[in-house]
Amino acid sequence: MSPRPFTVIENQWIVLTDGTRLAARIWMPDGADADPVPAVFEFLPYRKRDGTAMRDESTYPAFAEAGIAGVRVDIRGSGESDGVIDGEYTPRELADACELIAWIATQPWSNGSVGMMGISWGGFNALQVAALRPPALKAVISIASTTDRYNDDIHYKNGCHLSAQLSWAATMLAYQSRAPDPDVVGDRWRAMWMERLENEPFFLEDWLAHQRRDDFWKHGSINEDFSAVAVPALVIAGWADGYRNTPLLAVEGLGDDAKALIGPWIHKYPHFAWPKPRSDFLGEAIAWWNRWLRGDDTGQETTPQVRAYILDGVKPAPRRDVDPGFWIAKERWQPPLMQRLHLDPSGRLAVGEAATQRPVDEIFLRSPLDTGTASGEWFTLKPDAELAGDQRGDDAGSLTFETTPLLASLDLLGRPEIELTVSCDADLANLCARIVDIHPDGTAMRVCFGVLNLAHRQGNSAPRSMEHGQPTSIRLQLDACGYRFRPGHRLRLSLSTSYWPTVLPVPTDPGLTIDAASLRLLLPLLGEHRRIDVKQPDNPDPLPRYIEHVPPATARKVIRDLSENRTRYHVLEDTGLAEHPATGLSTRQLREEVWSISPGDPLSSEGLSIWTCDMQRPGWFVRTVSTARIRCTNKDWLISASVIAYEGDDKVFEKTFAETAIPRDHM
Structure with missing residues (x-):
């Protein structure tokens, strides 16, 4: 046809x-x-x-x-x-x-x-x-x-409180502060813009209230x-x-x-x-x-x-x-058959019965608070450093268990789980679990991960503080994966008490005592299936081309300042200035984001996200600069924001969401 x-x-x-x-x-x-x-x-x-x-x-x-x-x-x-x-x-x-x-x-x-x-x-x-x-x-x-x-x-x-929550609140503040196009709405554009600027909400206030x-x-x-x-x-x-x-x-x-x-x-x-x-x-x-x-x-x-x-x-x-x-x-999805792994007498992950004796059953774990800088973005828009990187750096701050080199392929599809007994001397603690593919050359590829605020161990509607020092059984379901571990590779389970900046820390840094004898890793086997071909698009490059006036740019950096004992995670995303050839409208968005923390002080955590959004045609230029921040005390999240708007070179609007303290609720 x-x-x-x-x-x-x-x-x-x-x-x-x-x-x-x-x-x-x-x-x-x-x-x-x-x-x-x-x-x-x-x-x-x-x-x-x-x-x-x-x-x-x-x-x-x-x-x-x-x-x-x-x-x-x-x-x-x-x-x-x-x-x-x-x-x-x-x-x-x-x-x-x-x-x-x-x-x-x-x-x-x-x-x-x-x-x-x-x-x-x-x-x-x-x-x-x-x-x-x-x-x-x-x-x-x-x-x-x-x-x-x-x-x-x-x-x-x-x-667990995801840092992406601030990032997204800043994004929406920036998106909603932009002006309508005068070519569509006519002379009403400025009144509509001012109405938005005056009344747009700072979404993070609602999200942190729940x-x-x-x-x-x-x-x-x-x-x-x-x-x-x-x-x-x-x-x-x-x-x-x-x-x-x-x-x-x-x-x-x-x-x-x-x-x-x-x-x-x-x-x-x-x-x-x-x-x-x-x-x-x-x-x-x-x-x-x-x-x-x-x-x-x-x-x-x-x-x-x-x-x-x-x-x-x-x-x-x-x-x-x-x-x-x-x-x-x-043909039909069924809950996958789960392969159970335990620790053998040498402390290796293995299929079979759990070891009855090992040199050490209880291990204390307190990860540096900047463990997690190889975690990448929560939702990824480019296949670059936004993806999780080599996990060896994060594994250095983690407790790791792994298999011997695999003799045959191990194919997974579904959500892995871990069962574990832990104890903690504080009300709250976070636990992150990662499954990592260790290549023969040592390269460490994150296959999937899961996180748990231990106060939410029995559900998210009514969190309960930990009983200090009491062994507590937990079950943590990781994110879904579809992955083949090749022969000669090793499967590693990495546990950490921090996963920053993806997850913001709890008020104290108590660490956890891990009962290694209790560890069970459940892997979802691929099971019965058939190989298929999925048709690729006829057009390998379907996106239209716009007129590029300024090229895009991107950067991600982790800076560990040894003198200040502070780690900073910097993000720069610049769309460049591009013009739609049919409408003549040129736009540009610049996002600058910085997360920082002192590796031994959870209350030092801070996040700052700044968006600059430009729209222009010959003789018409508008810009908004939106800023959102989060920091914390042991009892409160402290958030603030601002929006400044320019028409040409003139500042035409400024609004501040004054710093607000929102009580931490088991976080």
Whole structure:
């Protein structure tokens, strides 16, 4: 079938029942008024005009050529839409999405069937909206998302406070402070901009007010009631991203109507992600939409429930363009058979019964507080130093146990677990566990990791302080992995009491006493499967080219100042200045972030994130500078923020979120 011609509607105003006007960009197949088409809807705060334009232009034209309309809408207070954003996945946002789906379904060009799609925010709200069951929503594709907003997002993880929470709060402060485009909204642009600047929230205030898994986090977590989602869901993620758990959790919770696809990728759409191999996401998505929005027989019901790329002896590198491995399929996902490893009499990890005697059963562990600088980013946008690096430096501050060199391949797919008895002389302590592939040359590749705030050992809703000095049994589930350990490699389990800057420290640094005799490592075996091929995209370079005025730049540095006894982790991400050739709008975002800590003082932890965002055309220039900080005492988190806006050379707005003390709640 030849590609269907289409028209791009650069801006379509959609007026909600409360009078709010939202801005949409629509890719419309020609002749849809006479021959109605299904539609795919994406709802984001990331600005259709500039923020997601490049990826939108790599995706929606292919849908339109297949006779599927694409409707990309800016959430309230973002891009060219009216109003002010009120948080993440709020009831108002989800209600707006349901109203927009109804609007799409009743348009004369629509066949009445709507799909919802997105990566990250758009993947989150696609699943959450599906749980609300708007009648016209027939299917979703969710990429790099979560079923549990508390434990599998950038805020908290098993009760540990993730540094990404500050990073993301700073990001959203920067995103929402940007002006709408005057070419779309006209002379209203400045009044709309001032309204946003005056009223946009500092998201971290809300997030830190909810340090337990309470109703705030249960809202939008579809694992509270998987049965609420009654439409087919294709759930996609990459092993190199922070959202790697969701596809397997989704098929476990949603059952037969859910399909999982897991590749080697970072936080990007699979048709332009790294590390390669990529997948033909556009072909997959079109077949998915044609089945569930049109009723065509495209074979979606017979697709294996889980397709996964098994990484095979990967090495960390400054940049990973291709990861070695192979694709497998499981027709139906079943909980994997777990292989149990114990410590043998020599202290090695081994299959079989636990040793009854060893030279040392109890080992005291207190990692330097800067252990973890090879952890990489929580969610990764480039296949470079954002990925976890060689683990040998972090292993130096960890307690490690490993196997002898393997005699045969060991293939894993699923979530490893450890069982362990520990004791602590304080109320709180963090524990991190990492599974590491030790290559014959000593290179140490992180396969997966998990963290636990021991006060959350029995759940995240009602944490309990540790009983001082009392042996306590814990179970820690690590993140999912798909990995082959090759013959001659060793599997290492690394335990540490710090994983900085990924995880912020608890108020004291008590260390843990580890009962080595109690250690059990449970590994999820790949089990029955078949090898498959996953089609790669026809176009190996699908992203459009914009006019580059200033090249992008990136840098990551760890500086250990021996005189000050302080470690600093520096991040620089500069998008460069790029101009959209069709709109003439040039944009640039610069992120500078610094985390610092003294390796023996948990109360010395500080984080600072600064975003500078520029928008310009000849004769028009606006800039916002957004700053967010976090530090701590033994009782409080101390947070502050500011936003400064410039029009040309003139400062036109300044707002400060004064430093606020938020009590630490078992963190």
